[in-house]
Amino acid sequence: MTTYRVCFFFRRHYRAASGEAPEAIQEVFGQYSEGGVMREQELRRFMKEVQGESGAGVNDAIKESKYLKELQKKGLSVDEFYRYLFSDDNAAHPSSPGVYQDMTAPLSHYFIYTGHNSYLTGNQLCSDSSDVPIIKALRRGVRVIELDLWPNKRNNNVKVLHGRTLTHPVKFIKCLRSIKEYAFKSSPYPVIITLEDHLTPNLQAKAAKMLTETFGKILYTPMLESPEVFPSPEELKMRIMISTKPPKEYPESKTKMTSLATTTSHKVPTICGRLFYPITKFFIKEKEHEGQKADEEASSEEASDHEAITNDHELNEHYQEEDPEEGNGKPPIEYKRLIAIAAKKLQGDLTEALKIDPHKVTRLSLSEQALEKAASSHGTELIRFTQRNLLRIFPKGTRITSSNYKPLLGWMHGAQMVALNMQGYGQPLWLLHGMFKANGGCGYVKKPDILLNDNPDQLFDPKATLLPMKTLKVTVYTGDGWRFDYHKSHFDTCSPPDFYARVGIAGVPVDTTMEKTQTIKDCWTPVWDADFEFKLTVPELALLCIEVFEHDVSDQDDFAGQTCLPVWELRTGIRSVSLCDRKGRTLKSVKLLMRFDFIFH
Structure with a gap:
C-alpha cells in the first residue's frame, strides 16, 4: 500500500504601507482648501471652526508649530496637512501644557501622585529593595514615596524592606540620598515621604539624624505639632515632608521586632495569618514565565536596573557605629518634630475615625477593602473628611504579584493619596498615569469643586443618579x-x-x-x-x-x-x-x- 502526503501552502501578501490620508480627512481638507492647497486664511478658519482655537489661540498654534510656521506662506497640500495632524504640535494632550491650576490651596485640596512600597523592584514577597524604582518614580513625577523602616540584625542601623517577607533590604540612607538628588527633577512641588516605622526609639533618633543631615534646609518641619490646616503646594515648593505615626503610638514592646530577611532562614513568613513559603518557588517560576512574555523593549532597562542594584557599594559607615542598646526607650523628640503630616490607621469604629477635629489635621490610611466598605456605608463622611484631612488608600496584602486596584473609587471619595504598586503594569496603573498627566504633570491635581463644597446639603454623593x-x-x-x-x-x-x-x-x-x-x-x-x-x-x-x-x-x-x-x-x-x-x-x-x-x- 502506497502512502501519499499532501501539503497545502498558503501564501499571504503584505499590503504596501499607505501614507495617504483617509477619506474622511481628505473631505475635511477639501472643505478648507482651494485648488488642492490650504493657505493661511483657510488654515486659520480650520483652526477656529474644527480645532476650537479662537483668536489668539490660532496665532499661538501657528507660531508654536514649526511645521505650520514654515508652510503657512506657500500653503499645505493634503499630504502635508495630514502629516501636520499627526504631529506632536497637534497632540490631543500637549506633553508640557504647564501648571495652570491654583496651587495656593491646602494640600488636602489636591490629588497627589502616590506610590506604594516604592522601594520594591518586583513582587511583594521576594524581590529586591532598591533606590532604583524610587528614582524612576520621581523622574515620572510621583510625589509620595513610601519606605518601610526596620532594624537590621544587630539592631544598630535602619534598613528598608517589606517586613516579614523574603525581600532583600536596601539601606535607608541610600534611599534618602537618591530622593534628595531626584526629588525635583520633574516637578518643583513637595515630595512627601510616608514612613512605615518599625524602629526602636534609639533607631528613630538615628533615622531623624539621617533625615536632617541628608535634607538639611529643604526638610519641612512644621511650626506647630498639630496644625489646623495643611500648607499649600505653592508654599512647600522644593521641600521634603515626612508623614508617619507620631512615636507615642509605638509601644516599646512592638519596636523590638526584626524582619525575616535579617533573622534565620528557618523562619517562615506569613501573610494574612497563612504560611506562604511553600508557594514561593512556584511564584518565582510563574514570574519568570511572565517575564519571558513581557514586552521585549523593557529587557534592556531591567538589565540596567539589575546592574544598578547588584553594584550597590557600601555607604558611609557614619550611621553604623552606635550602640544598639543606647537610648532610654522614650520616643525621641528630634524624630517627632520632623513629622509634618501625622498619620493614623483605621482601628475600630469608622465613624470615630472620620470625625473632624477643627483644631488639627491628620492623615488616615485605609486598605482597598476598607475603602470599599467605607464608600458603601460612609460615602459622604469620607468626602467631608477629605476636605480638610488627607486620606491614603493602599493595596490589600494579598496582592503579592504587585497587582493593583482601580483608583477611581478613592478619587471620587476625595482620597488624595491613592497608592499603587509601580512595579508592574495594567489598567489601574494606566489610569493613575493618565490622571497625573493633568496640570502640567507636576504631580498635584486640584480636586474638582464638587469634592470641595462643604455645604452639608450639597455634599457630593458618588452613588447619586445625576x-x-x-x-x-x-x-x-x-x-x-x-x-x-x-x-x-x-x-x-x-x-x-x-x-x-x-x-x-x-x-x-x-x-x-x-x-x-x-x-x-x-x-x-x-x-x-x-x-x-x-x-x-x-x-x-x-x-x-x-x-x-x-x-x-x-x-x-x-x-x-x-x-x-x-x-x-x-x-x-x-x-x-x-x-x-x-x-x-x-x-x-x-x-x-x-x-x-x-x-x-
Whole structure:
C-alpha cells in the first residue's frame, strides 16, 4: 500500500504601507482648501471652526508649530496637512501644557501622585529593595514615596524592606540620598515621604539624624505639632515632608521586632495569618514565565536596573557605629518634630475615625477593602473628611504579584493619596498615569469643586443618579507607527496585523464604559473611521481610555498600545494621540488620529 502526503501552502501578501490620508480627512481638507492647497486664511478658519482655537489661540498654534510656521506662506497640500495632524504640535494632550491650576490651596485640596512600597523592584514577597524604582518614580513625577523602616540584625542601623517577607533590604540612607538628588527633577512641588516605622526609639533618633543631615534646609518641619490646616503646594515648593505615626503610638514592646530577611532562614513568613513559603518557588517560576512574555523593549532597562542594584557599594559607615542598646526607650523628640503630616490607621469604629477635629489635621490610611466598605456605608463622611484631612488608600496584602486596584473609587471619595504598586503594569496603573498627566504633570491635581463644597446639603454623593453635564463625541480615524517600531512578524508571523481599538471612559460608575471598533485585517495602518458618544455626569473625574490590540484567532490578543487622558484637558478637533507601552512609556512612533468634540447639556 502506497502512502501519499499532501501539503497545502498558503501564501499571504503584505499590503504596501499607505501614507495617504483617509477619506474622511481628505473631505475635511477639501472643505478648507482651494485648488488642492490650504493657505493661511483657510488654515486659520480650520483652526477656529474644527480645532476650537479662537483668536489668539490660532496665532499661538501657528507660531508654536514649526511645521505650520514654515508652510503657512506657500500653503499645505493634503499630504502635508495630514502629516501636520499627526504631529506632536497637534497632540490631543500637549506633553508640557504647564501648571495652570491654583496651587495656593491646602494640600488636602489636591490629588497627589502616590506610590506604594516604592522601594520594591518586583513582587511583594521576594524581590529586591532598591533606590532604583524610587528614582524612576520621581523622574515620572510621583510625589509620595513610601519606605518601610526596620532594624537590621544587630539592631544598630535602619534598613528598608517589606517586613516579614523574603525581600532583600536596601539601606535607608541610600534611599534618602537618591530622593534628595531626584526629588525635583520633574516637578518643583513637595515630595512627601510616608514612613512605615518599625524602629526602636534609639533607631528613630538615628533615622531623624539621617533625615536632617541628608535634607538639611529643604526638610519641612512644621511650626506647630498639630496644625489646623495643611500648607499649600505653592508654599512647600522644593521641600521634603515626612508623614508617619507620631512615636507615642509605638509601644516599646512592638519596636523590638526584626524582619525575616535579617533573622534565620528557618523562619517562615506569613501573610494574612497563612504560611506562604511553600508557594514561593512556584511564584518565582510563574514570574519568570511572565517575564519571558513581557514586552521585549523593557529587557534592556531591567538589565540596567539589575546592574544598578547588584553594584550597590557600601555607604558611609557614619550611621553604623552606635550602640544598639543606647537610648532610654522614650520616643525621641528630634524624630517627632520632623513629622509634618501625622498619620493614623483605621482601628475600630469608622465613624470615630472620620470625625473632624477643627483644631488639627491628620492623615488616615485605609486598605482597598476598607475603602470599599467605607464608600458603601460612609460615602459622604469620607468626602467631608477629605476636605480638610488627607486620606491614603493602599493595596490589600494579598496582592503579592504587585497587582493593583482601580483608583477611581478613592478619587471620587476625595482620597488624595491613592497608592499603587509601580512595579508592574495594567489598567489601574494606566489610569493613575493618565490622571497625573493633568496640570502640567507636576504631580498635584486640584480636586474638582464638587469634592470641595462643604455645604452639608450639597455634599457630593458618588452613588447619586445625576443628569449628564456634557457628551464627549469621539471619532477614531486611523493609526500608524507600528510598522516603524515593530518587526513585521511581531504580531503575526504570516501576515500583517489585524488591529482593533477600544475607547471608553473611566470615572464615576454611571459614566464608566468601554466601546470597540471593528477589526481591520492585514494592515499596518488601519482606518477605522469609528464614531462614539459618551455621556458624562461628572466630567471633572473622567479619564478617556484608549487601547489597541491585535486580534489573534488562536491565542490571546496581542497588546499594541494604550493611553489614558484627562477628559477636562482634551483639546477639541482632529488631534494626534501618542500611545504608550504596558508600563506607560511613550512609544516612539505609534499614534492614532482622532477627533474630540463636546456637546453641553
